[in-house]
Amino acid sequence: MTAVAASIPPSWYLLLAATMFCVGLLGVLTRRSALYFLMSVELMMNAANINFVAFALYYGDLTGQVFALFVIALAAAEVAIGIGIILVLYRNFGVTDVTVPTEMRW
């Protein structure tokens, strides 16, 4: 017997996730501070998590929720490394502006 039924059609969840993802992407593309950059990346990852959980409910399979857990864990790991990289960036360039280091160019 279905209790927690999926009364909201999954397309709404998908739209919500898409919106969050795009907002996060906009932040990645336009923010100049490295910390805001990281925050936007987090937002993108959580958008994907919403998708996972929505479909886990809809199809009655817990795989989606477990996967979302893993994503959260690895997002944390990634932020740890990311902060370390920002630290080194600051040491070498004096600012945390991501538009300042332009070594990977022609």
Added chain:
Amino acid sequence: MSDSSSGVGSRIVPVIAVAALFVVMALTALSAEFGAVTGFPADASIVHNIGYALFGLGEYDVTTVPAEGFLAAFLIAAVALDVAVDGAVYLAKREEDGSIVAAVGQALTDGGDRQ
């Protein structure tokens, strides 16, 4: 940390790109067909089942909600988190006077006074 914005003009390309992506994703989402709805059983303990799934106990008759086994992924994620912490600590080390200085080491042994 305030972010100095240079106006919309220099950001037109990212905005267009993001808008296009959103449109595409929305169109895909709205035109997709999903299968039959199945929710979770009402009396199932979700957290317990998540635990069973994490440890790969699916073949023992304890699960009430179907899931895949994630034991290997669990262990690998543990290792990855471990590596991340070590990496973060290493990246944070400073080089001062030719020797590598760890912030923690200095904090614990400087007697509280900072020079």
Added chain:
Amino acid sequence: MIDVFSYVPAIVLLPFFSFLVALGGGKYLPKGGAFGGIAATAGSFLLSLWVLATVAGGQVANRTIYTWASAGGIGPTDVELSFGILVDPLSALMLVIVTLVALLVHVFSLGYMNDEGETGLPRYYAGLGLFTASMLGFVVADNLLMAFMFFELVGLCSYLLIGFHFREPGPPSAAKKAFLVTRFGDYFFLIGVVAVLATFGTAQFAGPESFPALAEAGEVAWTPGGLALDTWFTIVGLLVLGGVVGKSAQFPLHTWLPDAMEGPTPVSALIHAATMVAAGVYLVARMYGFYALSPTALAVIAFIGGFTALFAATMGVVKDELKQVLAYSTISQYGYMMLALGAGGYVAAVFHLTTHAFFKALLFLGAGSVIIAMHHNEDMWDMGGLKSKLPVTYYTFLAGSLALAGIFPFAGFWSKDEILYEALVHAPGEPLLFGGYLMGLLAVPVTAFYTFRMVFLTFHGEPRSATARDPEPVRWNVKGPLTVLGSLAVVTGFINMVPVQKVLGIEGIDLLHLWLDNHWGGIEGLSSHHYADLGPYSSEYLVGGEVGTVLVGAAVSLGLALAGLGLAWRLYGVPSPTEHTAKLGGIKDVLYNNYYLDELQVWLAYRTEDVAGVANVFDQGIIDGVVNGVSSVSLFGGNRIRRIQSGVVSQYTALLTLGLVALVLVLGVTGGWFL
């Protein structure tokens, strides 16, 4: 029973091996490869004598050795291209001549090059070896294409040997000139070879399937645009004649031969007197069955020959250098041979070829001896009085000069007289032939004059410089070949004493006639009476019938020769001769500058360069422009597109997003997601 003809390729290959030996190991050999060359040419000479004896015994050979392009539908007929040998009386005779002269020149080179301390000897002997091999290959060639290949090889060796002293400015320029002028003629020759192959499907010289036989029977596979057979044969004959004119230094392609005297004198003796320039005449003689079918071609040959004979003789009169006089003499004498061929005197031409090879090689080697003695000073006005100091050289040189001038009973008299006789009896009714005869006749006293001017200035009178008073002595390796050739210059005439036969009625002493008439055996269709039958000429005798004509002709030519000799004696046979030619004034300048023909050819070359300049502009501007344009598109495009990579990571991410959008759109549209 030993098949001697299977050794004929060895005649060609022995000097080739000496070339390889001299090239590879010459610097380790004691005389720089000379002994290898002498051994090889001696071996070839002995084999040639053996071949001659075999042909005299009645055997001949016309066989293919190696087919390098077999019949498979090239052109209108199935053409087969091969290497082979053709040994008949004519080629056997030529083999002996070439190998003998080559052997004597090799021995002479020991004295001229080695004893004089020349450097680069391995290169010299290698060049001589390769040249001998190429010339012998040309002589035994059984088809026109093989003959053409060896023709070109011979020209190459001439280039290499003329430019032997390449560090001085003169020789490389002369070598280039020789190669380019002969190459110009060889271009027409090549077209002629292709024409022969296309017309007859074969380029064989002899046999029932050879192209002269097919031409005689009128069986052609193809003519361009439906030309009449006679016209087409004439055109083909004249095309091949282009190569002959170039190689045998006839007008107008004679300009290279005097400059070729920049090469060492033994090279001049071998190549530019006896063998390479003989290649052209030999080729016409080889193909005579084809030329005999075309009266126009024969008339052209005769006229060119007669004209060249007189033309070159006039230029030889005013030259001051010893070898230059001999060079113009060579051009003139080959003019005589062409006159003979054009007049239907096949045997006369071959006879003169033989005697000329010997006495001209003798004269050049004698000049080499004088040059050694005079420490390489060639100006005749610095010589004089060498008669008593170089007796062997003097007497052999004198024998050669008497032969050249055509004085009885030396070799040149018999052959030159027969040429003029043949031209005379075939001339009535043929204006070009008669013109050629007159010019040839006029050249006789001029020849005698310049020859003896040369002899008197060099050997008689008082010495005019310190070197002439005290010349360097020459050794046996110089005197030996001179003696051999000197004797030959005296006796060679006796192999074909046609006037004696006709006047005294003795049969059988015209040995060369019988030899070339397949009397002792030969290939069907390549005999002189066959050519006479094919040819358009009939003999008309003057007063007194045949005997009378012979006597009158001989008397006139001998008289003119003696007159020329006498004039030279009077002017130059004095103790201190003066430059009498200066009295000719402006004419002397024209003659000395070779009628300004060299300047004309250079001018023509510059005009060709202008035409070539247009093609060059086209090549560089349009073709290169297109290629460079294509590459510049790539360069320019790349230069602009790389600026996308600005180094700012946000912009990279933006590009990522755009790419993702595009990809998803494409996938969605083609996958039918949205429809």
